[in-house]
Amino acid sequence: MKPEPAMQVPLLDIDRLAIEAPGRDGAPLRLIDGVSLQLAPGRVLGLIGESGAGKSTLGLAALGVLRGGQRVASGEVRLAGQALGRLDPRAMRRLRGREVAYVAQSAAAAFNPAQRLIDQVTETALACGMSRADARARATGLFARLGLPDPERFGQRFPHQASGGQLQRAMTAMAMCAGPRLIVFDEPTTALDVTTQIEVLVAVRSAIREEGMAALYISHDLALVAQMADEIMVLRHGRMVEHGPVRQVIDAPKSPYTQALIGARGLVRTPRPAAPPILQIRGLDAAYGEMKVIGGLTLCVPEGGTLAVIGESGSGKSTLGRAICGLLPWSAGEIRFAGRPLSAGLRRRSRAELKEIQLIHQLPDLALNPRRSVGAAIGAALERFRGLRGRAAREETARLLAQVELDPGLAARLPGALSGGQKQRVCIARALAAEPRLIICDEVTSALDPLIAEGVLKLLSRLQAETGASYLFITHDFGAVASIADEVAVMRQGSLVASGPLAEVFAAPSDPYTAALLEAVPQLSPGWLDEIAARRSLPDTARKDHAV
Amino acid sequence: MGRLILRRGGTGGLLVLASTLLLFLAGEMMPGDFASKLLGASATPETVEALRLSRGLDASPVARYLGWLGGLLHGDLGLSLTNGREIGALIASRLGNTLLLAGLAAAVAVPLALALGTLAAIFRDSWIDRAVLVLTMVTVATPEFFFAYVAIAVLAVELNWLPSISIPRPGMSVWEVLQVLVLPVLTLVVTSTAHVARMTRASIVAAMDQDYVGTAMLKGLPPGRIVLRHILPNVAAPVSAVVVMTLADIVVGLIIVETIFAYPGMGQLMVDSVAKRDITVVQACGLIFAATYIFLNMAADMLAIAFNPRLRTAR
Structure with a gap:
């Protein structure tokens, strides 16, 4: 004892x-x-x-x-x-x-x-x-x-x-x-x-x-x-x-x-009614040199809604985001945006196409130029995509900062003076500056603390309601998925394992991998790990001698 | 790993081959002619031409190049244009002297540089660190010839402590030979220590900031053991590479230092032969220097592989 x-x-x-x-x-x-x-x-x-x-x-x-x-x-x-x-x-x-x-x-x-x-x-x-x-x-x-x-x-x-x-x-x-x-x-x-x-x-x-x-x-x-x-x-x-x-x-x-x-x-999202797709991906293959990362991927992002792409590291989900943005030319398949096919490479896309699709990165520290003020970072996007300069640009920057719930006075600051959550909000404002129809969010909350991440997720939901933008939400965090996604696609080793409306995929996963992923998501209930361990019947004696 | 070594070896061989071609072309383009130099202004064009013919210079450049290459493959460096003797024998005595000088310089410079770099890293931001920094900045910016003449002016001429020329003669005791060599060795040491010292410092400082050094500290290991077991194995690769490169620098620096101190080594032989337009000797010396340089670079690569488990073992 x-x-x-x-x-x-x-x-x-x-x-x-x-x-x-x-x-x-x-x-x-x-x-x-x-x-x-x-x-x-x-x-x-x-x-x-x-x-x-x-x-x-x-x-x-x-x-x-x-x-x-x-x-x-x-x-x-x-x-x-x-x-x-x-x-x-x-x-x-x-x-x-x-x-x-x-x-x-x-x-x-x-x-x-x-x-x-x-x-x-x-x-x-x-x-x-x-x-x-x-x-x-x-x-x-x-x-x-x-x-x-x-x-x-x-x-x-x-x-x-x-x-x-x-x-x-x-x-x-x-x-x-x-x-x-x-x-x-x-x-x-x-x-x-x-x-x-x-x-x-x-x-x-x-x-x-x-x-x-x-x-x-x-x-x-x-x-x-x-x-x-x-x-x-x-x-x-x-x-x-x-x-x-x-x-x-x-x-x-x-x-x-x-x-x-x-x-x-x-945080739980009320699902939206099904909408026609704004982004359609068919039979996509992508590779880094010899290493094939995505093979035969097919999925759709609903207009005005959110598709969450879930997968573990190495599943190709970030690569998918890069391909859609044009940062990584794909080798086979097709991506259609608003009904028109997109060119594989960045150079062959028109400025209008670039404006329509924006990317928010996982690490805001790396996505913001440390030597450039917040106002200059947002202003550059305003000038490039909407031709705003001078006073008009300053006013729009202030409006965007207010929209992401930041003090417009932050425009004069350098990114180093901001917290992680504030930096990510600046990145969101910069993406919004282009007035895009599709925003690719690549693990935007995974570097943030839980309460800060919750705030960013709420903000993204509100912005979607206000602007009607569609999201492709790349993540490995299941909690975030439940609070933002309408539809879910589960990726493993570059291909799709399961997809469909959130409720269907999560409530009754049809494939063992999705089921295993869901099972592995930590639950608050203190007995949860014991149940898992018992179900897996590990060869060790985990529970026998709790009190050595 | 075996394939990696073979590939580096193959590249080294190709580089040596390329250097033979460059040396040959440089020799062909060198202005002046050994025969007119040797025979003097009073020689008739006929005698000059006869001497050239006797050294086989009437053949086409391609034939002479191929002949030289063929000889090299058999270990035959060819004949001196000036005196018609075997270059191999000419070089053999000089090579020994050169290796002695380079070896002594390396034996002093490398441990000194490692010690200075390690001290500067361990006492980072202290006066020791700053002193090493300033010292290495000054010496790395000082050319060999400048330091050599300053050293001669002060140590040999003013103070009269050491001889200003370094010619070891038969019958000298080891002590006397060493005394003769002090100035050239000092020059080489001073001008070659800086790179190794700074690289050692930078590598150790970088390693000290790594998480695994923190882990070792949290494991309660004493500082000496952390340096020996956790830091040094990880800095061995970059430091050994720069050490080997410095050895190559010493070899090249010899050409200048030997000439200044009239030391009878390969470097001086090469410079003399240039003056005499003895192209075949210049080419042979150049080839030996080039091959040494290429070999040392290859050795640096090999050491980097040997010290890195990622390259040494398959995943």
């Missing part, structure tokens, strides 16, 4: 911690502001919040790490009874890896490309004095436990020889190898596709339980945290907003912010 947490000395004890970093004008900036938490051995605490909430800063503080110029303003972090702030570097290093370990978001970047995985996984165990043979046996056992293929030989691979999901599991094995009592997981599955993510989640969770380790699980996705954690702490602007057992936080959130986070997942 696991003793009651309250009766033990906490493994991790963060006491009224405040961390400051030097701000832009010299005044210190509070990254963490008076956060306290206690974690008993074997417990998992989920840390949730938007970017900039201080989740990673707090996670790293548990390892005694402060990044670029940060300092502890007050309070302290105690790990296994030792105050980290008072340890010398050598003693600090002895704790890291042995008592507390870290799993990063991007395992692909976190592994040394020049060393075999086994050498990196066993490194801390060897430093603790474990024999080479024992360390390798331990690593192999962890590889097997985490469901990695061919555990005996998996470690012989170099990082570039393993997939993203495999590396994330290998990094978990690396963190566990020396048997630490606490592991900090910092957004470990954010960079993965949903189907890969669920495999990693199941494997990581059963490994945590079997090893009996405590964990800090950091994520911006409430549904994921609800699956992995025993308790949830919600952070915002460096302050604790809410803290409690998973059930309590999900079912009866106290703070308005947590309520909004839970509500952001519930």
Whole structure:
């Protein structure tokens, strides 16, 4: 039996911690502001919040790490009874890896490309004095436990020889190898596709339980945290907003912010009546050089409505967007826009055709020229497509900014002075400047925090009602699909697996791939991952020993 | 990987072949004639022509080029126009001297540059870093001949510490030979260290900012182990490439340095032969320099492959 947490000395004890970093004008900036938490051995605490909430800063503080110029303003972090702030570097290093370990978001970047995985996984165990043979046996056992293929030989691979999901599991094995009592997981599955993510989640969770380790699980996705954690702490602007057992936080959130986070997942669109197509794609083939990306694709975008194209990375959905815009000439098939065939290449399209179809990119940071003011970026589109200059252009820019719910005064700013959500709104305004009939939205919300993304989705719906523009909405986020799409097309390896009205495809998926994708979408209900794991009847013993 | 090496080797061979053609054409276009140079102004046109005939210069350029190539394939560098002796034997003694000088310069320059670059990277933005930066900027902008004459003026003429010409003679002790070589080696070291030092610094700094170095730190590894096991293996490829390129620079820099210090090496032989219009010797020396340069570049590519697991192993 696991003793009651309250009766033990906490493994991790963060006491009224405040961390400051030097701000832009010299005044210190509070990254963490008076956060306290206690974690008993074997417990998992989920840390949730938007970017900039201080989740990673707090996670790293548990390892005694402060990044670029940060300092502890007050309070302290105690790990296994030792105050980290008072340890010398050598003693600090002895704790890291042995008592507390870290799993990063991007395992692909976190592994040394020049060393075999086994050498990196066993490194801390060897430093603790474990024999080479024992360390390798331990690593192999962890590889097997985490469901990695061919555990005996998996470690012989170099990082570039393993997939993203495999590396994330290998990094978990690396963190566990020396048997630490606490592991900090910092957004470990954010960079993965949903189907890969669920495999990693199941494997990581059963490994945590079997090893009996405590964990800090950091994520911006409430549904994921609800699956992995025993308790949830919600952070915002460096302050604790809410803290409690998973059930309590999900079912009866106290703070308005947590309520909004839970509500952001519930946005549902009322479907529109079927409309004639504005964009028709028939038998499309597209390739990058020798590598064929799209083969024989056929689909339609309804006029004034939204077609969502869903698929995992590498399914060819962004390539489709590039082909429609004319950025990637296709090799076979036909694309008709408003009944007329489009030329494959950008150069052979008329200015009117270019004006009608606009593209919004995934990363607004890269889509906006950092040296060009917001007004100049929008003004260039106004001049090119509508011949507006001078005062007329300035007035139209102000109107567009107001339309995307931004202060028209932002026109004079450079993109660097804006937040991520504001930048994406500027990109939307720039697309609207051309008065297009079709807007291709390529993963426009995937780089944004949930509440910001919800705002952008609402904005897009409203703009559609106002302007009558049609959307081709490319995404891997199923929540976004439900809130914006009329019709859905599911892509896999460059071809169509399922398509039709949203309700039909989602309610009763006719093909196994769509069903698997839908099943892998994290649900808020805390028992969801257990059900999935049970249904898949994994070869491990995930649930047998919850209380080691 | 085997195919990659074969392909690089094949390209190297083609480049050497192309350089023979260039060298031959350059020799053909060189103004002046060895025979009139050798025989002096008083020689009659008949004697000049007879000497040219005796060296086989009456044959067509194509025939002479093909004959030269054929000889090269058998390891025969041909005969000197001026004295009719085997070029192979002429070069052999000089090549040893040149390799000694280049080897000494490399043995000092490479470790020095690596150390300076690593120190600058580890103590980034400190006075050490800035000193290395300024020093390398100055030396990279200084031509060999300029530094060599300044060094002679100060160390040999003013202070009289070292000889201004570097001619090792038979019977000198190792210590004496080294003393004679100090100035040319110093010149080569100073002018070739900068690139390696700056590349080493840049590579290490870039590697230090990588996530995997952060991972190593979070694993609680001591700094020395992080540098040795996680940073150096990843900077080996770019640094080894620039080291090898610098070796090539040293070889080319020798032509100037040997001439300034009257050192009896390949570079000086080449310059002398140009003065005498001894085209066959110039071509042979040029070919050896070109082949060395091409070989070192190939070696740089091979090292880059050897140090990169992505290229070394199939996916």
